Amino acid sequence: MLIQDGIPTSEDLSKVLPPQNRLETGPVAMAECFQKIPCNPCAKACPKKAIHVEPDINQTPQIDFDQCIGCGICISRCPGLAIFVVDLTYGEDTALVLLPYEFLPLPVKGQSVLCLDRSGREVGRYPVVKVTPGGNKNLTYVISVAVPKSLAMEVRNIRVGGDNNE
């Protein structure tokens, strides 16, 4: 359970998951932010004003999936590193997962990296498609990794190299 081990349950996730028909139309963000904490940079960062933290900053973000274009700007802006973008239209069998990353060394485009699920379990090696810096001030990178469609809702972290905690 999330409050005991830090792993969101499928019930937690069902509350923030974009609807299937939206997922099938292109990239879309999902905020795996389940606790009411005072925080709203995601809402300020969204160029489409698709993220709402209302009526006060203690509410969890609500993403208007029809407004969201999956640009991924919110990923590096979220202080909790809790926002991901999923693109199920990336390939015939592959989906793109965009995730925040703050470890060195950074992966490079084309590199095959270990992909981890929400519990840190290794679910396979898949290629990095893009490495996007969050900017000189922000310092969080967004890593785009191409995974099998079946893992689009599983892969939430990567490990560069093979060592634990690297």
Add this chain to the structure above:
Amino acid sequence: MIKEVEILVIGGGPAGLCAARSASKLGAHVMVCERDYVPGGQLVKQTHKFFGSEKQYAGDRGIQIGKMLIDEIAADPNIEILTEATVLGIYEDGVVTVLYQNQHLKIHPKKIIITTGAAEKFLSFPGNDLPGIYGAGAVQTLMNVAGVKPAERVVMVGAGNIGLIVSYQLMQAGVEVAGVIEAAPKIGGYLVHASKIRRAGVPIRTSYTVKEAFGTDCLEGVVICRLDEKWQMIPGTEETIPCDTLCLAVGLTPLAELCWQAGCQMAFIRELSGHVPILDENLETTVSGIYAAGDVAGIEEASAAMVEGRLAGCSAAASLGYSPQEAKIMLQAAREELNELRSGPTGSKIRAGLQKMSEKKGVKTAC
């Protein structure tokens, strides 16, 4: 020689720096005494992004906020900042004594703002004096200030925000985190911090405590043990985890000695994490002219400490007659920000603590 000062801020952390800036903005002259080599307090090691709203610089990292405040103060002719300046005492005649780079200073301020922050709590268990057992703050200082890799393999005790954040930062520094254990049945820190380290492979185990630490010359491992619902160790659930460092992040307590010594009326309020000075709505203690802000007045997030600092700085400057109109607007804004930060479920503890404080009848005395 006694140096006359308008406002003396004791402690150059987030609350103190914001207090100095807001008082200066209203026109007051401020001296800040910081006992460390550099100002900034805990901000200088906070490499993670802060929460809150843009009014508290949310999304910026603590180190960036610290640098911005320090740069602003360096360019502010109204503020003088002394480093390696430890305040020793606040006397009945209003004189404050300071050990400043091996000199003994006497300062006579018109107003005092105490922003001395907090100290880490420790934990009792056999072997807790072995080299390799640290408070989380020390590990963070070694790693993020001194640039020293503090360990190879760490067990973290405490799943509050400090335990979770320092675990993440240890991993960023290339240290293996064997696990986070927490005596309470649930994670106390923000769950996004917990999820962040969990998906990097670090187990978080609630209802676990340290039974003992062992090692010949230094720490070689710890024995952890599961707790029942009455927080008693369950025999037979012991597990040994090899590690060279045990990091304790088991809570903070207000560093309120100067408040006691100055004669401020104090109260033990569990929700504020210890003995705190009783404050009024301007963050003035029961001793007229002495204010307190930040963790010394109750353990809370740094974003709240910054806003409290602003509030205390404004109150002190306004009481000296500076810019009453502007002060009123700034005070109002700070109070609204604090209410907003504290209004959600994670603010319930601090709200309960402040409610208890408001029920204590503070009796004002002259400084």
